[in-house]
Every structure is written in structure tokens, then in C-alpha cells.
Amino acid sequence: MASCSSLPAFLQGFYVGHVFSLADAQRHENWFRSPQGQRALAFEQELFRKIWAPVSPQRVVEVGCGSGIFLEWFNSQGHMVAGLEPSSSSLELARRRLGLKVRLDQGFAENLPYDDNEFDTVALITSMEFVDDPYLALKEAFRVARRNVLLGVLNKYSIGRLHYGIQKFWKDSVYSRARFFSVFQLRTMSTGILSGAVPIEWRTCFSLPLPFLRYISLLERIPMLQRHPFGHFIAMRIDMRCRVRALHTPVFDEIPAGAKVSVQSLGWWRDSGGAPESSVNG
DSSP states (O other): OOOGGGSOGGGOSOOOOOOOOHHHHHHHHHHHHSHHHHHHHHHHHHHHHHHOOOSSOOEEEEETOTTSHHHHHHHHTTOEEEEEESOHHHHHHHHHHHTTSSEEEEOOTTSOSSOTTOEEEEEEESOGGGOSOHHHHHHHHHHHEEEEEEEEEEBTTSHHHHHHHHHTTTSOOGGGGOOOBOHHHHHHHHHHHTTSOOOEEEEEEOSSOGGGTTTSHHHHTOHHHHTSTTSSEEEEEEESSOSSOOOOOOOOSOOOTTOEEOHHHHHHHHHHSSOOGGGEEO
16 A cells, blocks of 8 residues: 555555556456557657657666557667566566567566666656555656656546546446646656756647547647546656756865954955955954
8 A cells, every 4th residue: 555654645544556467468468459559558668758858878767667669669779778677477568579688677657676866767658646655756767867757657537537437337447546637746756856946848639538539640740639647648847957057155174263254345255255364254
């Protein structure tokens, strides 16, 4: 169960994460091979290309990589890729798909077996929904990332979310055990963990449930539509750098005994970047 002590108020409550069984992994894999799944995957990848377009190969780890669908895409873009997944069944499918092309590890998002800043980019794509503690998982991603964290998350404020909620009454789905998020919640979690505002870029897609995608694909590609916060799939990039440069008061290491520093002089130091000769009076 998620630890309430580490979760923001909107995430607190009884929740147990879900590790995919063999049946879950096979259903997920089969869906992405279907025409609808292929269309959805193409849209999601297109969305990520709009917010994340590195000019050189990156070291990328996908946390909750599943059967390796996005690992394969990252690898095809020329990046040095690794994947982490708690489900042994999903890992086996990933090994069949990728062979020795990428490094695959078994583990949990809340306790990544990697060093600080080991990867340029850490990606969590449809995995935050199934972890025990999403706050801790995101905190670990920030620890391991050197440049960016990429999130691909299902939106709680979407028509698709309502569709899943109704569908569960007559059809079993792994998403009935998922936790959904909003753009605003992801932003709040990120700024809370990083202790301040950082650059965040996001887009959404699938304004209507996925069965309608084949009919509204052109509409879904309108940039303005991708910038509203109610699409079913959220793609978000969080940069590991601060927007604001802090103003520091200088520390005087060597000041003669009895010297006095005026408040006016300190103000001058801030403005000019140095201390005038008159700032220290014997």
C-alpha cells in the first residue's frame, strides 16, 4: 500500500499498486498489435517527439517498460536504452522483442537500482498508474535523471477515463486497477519534489475515447487541441534545471577585527557584484 506520509493530499488513501500477470502482459501486447493500438501508439510517439527532441543520443531508462514497446521506439531513435520492470512476464516479452539490444532489469519504480544522475532521461510511460507510491516513484526518477523526466500518463479529467469507469461493469480491464492523474497534479508533485518551479512542457491527445480515433485523427493533430488539459493521454517533459537564479548575500571570510559593514554597502554589493573600498571601515 502507498505510504500516506510521502503522498500529497490528493493522492492519499488506500491504494495497492498492480504488477502485470502473464495474462495482463499478453492482453496489453495484443492490444498494441491491433489496428486501434497501432494508431494510438503512433499518436503517443508523435506527441513525445513534439516535447522531447534531443539533438544527440541520450542515455534513457524507461521505468515500468512493460513488454518493451517504447523501449523499441527509443532504441530506434539512436538512444542508449535500458528498461526496468517489476513483472517477470512483461520482462520476458521485452526480451523476446529486443534481445540484447537494451539492458533490462527487474525492480520497482520506488527504489531504482541506479546511481544519481545515471541517465540523461528517465521515462515513465503508463506506469505511474500502477505503482504503490507515485510520489516516491517520481522522486526516484528525478534522482536518477540528469536532464529530463518524461511522463506518459492517463488523464483523470478525460472522457476516456469516464469510458473506462463505465466499461469495468461488464468487461475486465487492467485499467480498472489503475490510478489516473491530471496535468495539474503532475505539476504539483514535480514542483513539490524539486522544491520550486522547473520548466515543464506537456501535450495531450485522445479527446474522445479511442474507438473514435480513426474518424478524428486529423482533428487530434491540431496543435491547439493538444494543449488543452483534458485529452486522455498526457505527455509531459520535466527539465532538471531551475528557471530562477537565487540572489546570494556574500560571505565575508576575512574582515579585520572591529570592522563594520553597512546595510547600504551590502545593497551596493548585490547590485554591482563586488564590494567598494568604502564598504569596510576600520
